[in-house]
Amino acid sequence: MENNISKYHFTVEPFSEDYRGNLSWGTLGNLLLRCASLSAGTFGFGYEQVVQRRLAWVLSRLIIDVPAMPRTGEQFEIQTWVKSVYRQFTDRHYAIMRPDGTAYGHAVSTWALINIDTRQPVDLSQMPDDQLWQCIVPEREAPIAPPTRLRLQTPELLAEHKAAYTDLDINGHVNSIRYIELLLDRISKQEHAANPVTRIEMQYAAESGAGHRLQIFADRDSDDARRLYVIKRDDGTLLCRGILHRSNNG
Amino acid sequence: MENNISKYHFTVEPFSEDYRGNLSWGTLGNLLLRCASLSAGTFGFGYEQVVQRRLAWVLSRLIIDVPAMPRTGEQFEIQTWVKSVYRQFTDRHYAIMRPDGTAYGHAVSTWALINIDTRQPVDLSQMPDDQLWQCIVPEREAPIAPPTRLRLQTPELLAEHKAAYTDLDINGHVNSIRYIELLLDRISKQEHAANPVTRIEMQYAAESGAGHRLQIFADRDSDDARRLYVIKRDDGTLLCRGILHRSNNG
Numbered sequence: 001m002e003n004n005i006s007k008y009h010f011t012v013e014p015f016s017e018d019y020r021g022n023l024s025w026g027t028l029g030n031l032l033l034r035c036a037s038l039s040a041g042t043f044g045f046g047y048e049q050v051v052q053r054r055l056a057w058v059l060s061r062l063i064i065d066v067p068a069m070p071r072t073g074e075q076f077e078i079q080t081w082v083k084s085v086y087r088q089f090t091d092r093h094y095a096i097m098r099p100d101g102t103a104y105g106h107a108v109s110t111w112a113l114i115n116i117d118t119r120q121p122v123d124l125s126q127m128p129d130d131q132l133w134q135c136i137v138p139e140r141e142a143p144i145a146p147p148t149r150l151r152l153q154t155p156e157l158l159a160e161h162k163a164a165y166t167d168l169d170i171n172g173h174v175n176s177i178r179y180i181e182l183l184l185d186r187i188s189k190q191e192h193a194a195n196p197v198t199r200i201e202m203q204y205a206a207e208s209g210a211g212h213r214l215q216i217f218a219d220r221d222s223d224d225a226r227r228l229y230v231i232k233r234d235d236g237t238l239l240c241r242g243i244l245h246r247s248n249n250g
Numbered sequence: 251m252e253n254n255i256s257k258y259h260f261t262v263e264p265f266s267e268d269y270r271g272n273l274s275w276g277t278l279g280n281l282l283l284r285c286a287s288l289s290a291g292t293f294g295f296g297y298e299q300v301v302q303r304r305l306a307w308v309l310s311r312l313i314i315d316v317p318a319m320p321r322t323g324e325q326f327e328i329q330t331w332v333k334s335v336y337r338q339f340t341d342r343h344y345a346i347m348r349p350d351g352t353a354y355g356h357a358v359s360t361w362a363l364i365n366i367d368t369r370q371p372v373d374l375s376q377m378p379d380d381q382l383w384q385c386i387v388p389e390r391e392a393p394i395a396p397p398t399r400l401r402l403q404t405p406e407l408l409a410e411h412k413a414a415y416t417d418l419d420i421n422g423h424v425n426s427i428r429y430i431e432l433l434l435d436r437i438s439k440q441e442h443a444a445n446p447v448t449r450i451e452m453q454y455a456a457e458s459g460a461g462h463r464l465q466i467f468a469d470r471d472s473d474d475a476r477r478l479y480v481i482k483r484d485d486g487t488l489l490c491r492g493i494l495h496r497s498n499n500g
Contacts, residue, residue, distance in 0.1 A: 013284050013288075014283065014284045014287035014288065014297065014420075015280040015283045015284045015287070015419065015420075015425070015427075016280070016284070017419075017420050018415070018416075018418065018420075019415075019418040019419065019420060019421070019422040020420075021420055024416065025416075026416055030265040030266070033264065033265045034263050034264045034265045034266070037264035037265070038263075038264065047264065072420070159412075162409075164434075164435035164436075164438075164439075165268070165269075165434050165435050165437060165438075165439055165442050166268075166274065166275075166276055166431040166434050166435050167435075168268065168269040168439070169265065169267075169269065170264075170265075170267050170268075170269060170270075170271055170322070171269070172269040172439075175265070177265075181416040184414075184415050184416050185414035185415050185416050185417075186414075187415060188414075188415075188460065188461070189414075189415055189418070189422075189459075189460035189461070192415050209439075210438065210439035211438070211439070
């Protein structure tokens with residue numbers, strides 16, 4: 001089991017924090033995706049390897065649950081492993097660890113492998129060499145509450161964002177973590193200070209690219225502890241749903 | 251001299267690139283500021299040290315000149331040193347090096363040290379213990395063309411951005427590199443592909459914070475090789491000027 005858990009060591013460096021000196025959600029989110037990519041590469045099914053077969057990993061769901069972030073200069077380790085593989089999806093789990101072996105928090109992600117040309121998901125049971133199946137760690141589960149089952153009741157348009165160059169990842173699509181930042185920016189600095197975000201749930205439905213106008217809707221009935229959002233393209237296509245959970249004390 | 255040059259080793263990691271697989275300007279810019287901060291800390295005048303005397307470093311000018319960026323998986327080293335110190339400003343230079351000892355590019359930055367309460371610059375000749383003066387490397391100069399002397403002739407409002415939570419650095423101000431990203435986003439993905447940005451010049455005039463509306467103006471007469479911008483607050487306060495230089499071949 002230990003050999004199938006990838007471990008990456010980090011320090012909270014200057015210019016990777018939010019204004020309170022906490023590791024920023026954007027930095028952490030991109031580090032989680034980086035570790036997923038590096039770990040997959042180690043086991044033979046990373047970006048460079050699957051793209052040779054015209055395949056690409058697509059993030060379908062991401063939950064990051066970190067009640068208290070590491071702060072400037074503090075060290076942390078991201079541990080990641082494949083928790084399970086289904087026909088069309090695979091779950092990857094993460095632990096964000098302190099040097100003393102306790103956890104800052106955890107994350108879970110769900111991925112599909114699609115054909116770049118047809119955009120259709122691949123049957124993961126047909127992966128060559130069974131690389132993906134051989135590194136599963138079914139017995140270790142990130143201790144994280146299941147996804148919240150809530151839908152927006154009364155959506156209200158909060159903001160628009162025209163996707164552009166710096167929003168794009170290497171696939172030419174708006175980076176998954178960028179959507180999270182667009183949601184975090186809907187909460188004022190004062191509200192972030194009073195009730196910090198402690199958990200983020202994202203469900204990704206479709207991709208967007210440069211020039212697309214993204215519309216960010218929130219549920220008018222969202223309470224302070226749980227804000228519900230959807231992001232759509234201006235042609236109505238659902239891009240993602242997101243929930244930001246916030247602590248009760250600042 | 252060697253001992254006064256700080257060196258930091260990096261790899262272009264997944265999710266730090268632009269859509270073409272080049273290290274992104276945003277990632278590089280924040281790494282330069284990180285290295286400046288870490289190096290200053292090593293010599294006793296970093297963020298944590300000066301803040302104890304109610305002082306803060308403020309970036310006044312930044313030129314980054316990188317004709318070809320490192321790409322996914324490639325290694326690079328950022329070398330940085332204090333080039334000179336004047337009464338109100340200090341110049342820090344940077345080299346972005348390949349493993350073979352040749353340079354990807356260079357950067358220069360100009361900093362002032364201000365009193366957090368009065369916002370007035372400190373006389374750098376009065377720095378205690380002469381730490382800043384003792385680590386100067388006057389004989390090594392980043393080989394970089396001097397700043398372009400150009401002013402906007404016919405400014406045209408291109409876009410607005412409301413500064414929010416994820417734009418802020420640890421001082422609570424919009425991160426200096428974020429302004430660069432706002433300018434890069436004014437050039438379309440197709441134009442970035444045809445004529446990549448190779449040099450960025452920024453002159454910072456004032457700070458902005460959460461809730462401020464930033465207005466991005468460009469010179470209508472900018473040519474493709476050299477785009478001129480200013481960013482103002484909607485109350486008219488000049489925040490920064492920027493010039494993006496672009497290559498002639500894609």
